[in-house]
Amino acid sequence: MSDLKPLFGPDDVEVLERVTPFQGFFRVDTLTLRHRQYSGGWGKPVRRELFVRPQASAVLPYDPRRGEILLVEQFRVGALEWRQSPWCLELIAGIADKDGESAADLIRREAMEEAGITLGEMETIAAYMPSPGGTNERLQVFVGQADLADAGGIFGCPDEGEDIRALTVPVAEIPELLASGLVDNAASLIALQWLLLHRDRLDAAWDGV
Structure with missing residues (x-):
């Protein structure tokens, strides 16, 4: 694993100019x-456009007693021109837009707003x-x-x-x-496959919650 650690860090990047x-x-x-550069020294200046987004969170609600999950469906402009339908099945999600609100609190609020449900125990799937x-977007995904x-x-x-639409x-x-x-966004694919791998453990932990 030591060979997989990055050779460089933030100090190995020099921002010459940044405009909005x-x-x-x-x-x-x-x-x-x-x-x-890996060959040694510094590379030539390059220009990069960066889409700046706040941190976001998403959750896959899971009911171990009923053996059900909840997904939401809504229109997404990014799917308008290439997908058969721009209405996408996905996880409940939201952007961190309130000062001091934790990722867990954000996703609990979004669960009520987007699906009318209250989340109990939560576990991080991935960030x-x-x-x-x-x-620069970073997404934290939970199961709840x-x-x-x-x-x-x-x-x-x-x-x-x-x-x-919640279903x-x-x-x-x-x-x-x-x-x-029908599900073709990264957060949902990650969460659904994760649940298949970890369902037995969650059932044992949450069935009595």
């Missing part, structure tokens, strides 16, 4: 920088960078215990343009769902 040509709901920065070649007996319906904050899916149908291609 766009600032809206999100931000785009243009950086001129140079960094050390990763969706696309570090062009954005939930009672899904009466879950489902239409949710969201209308004043934020949200129109979200439950039997865990037994996850392999078929993965094979269907």
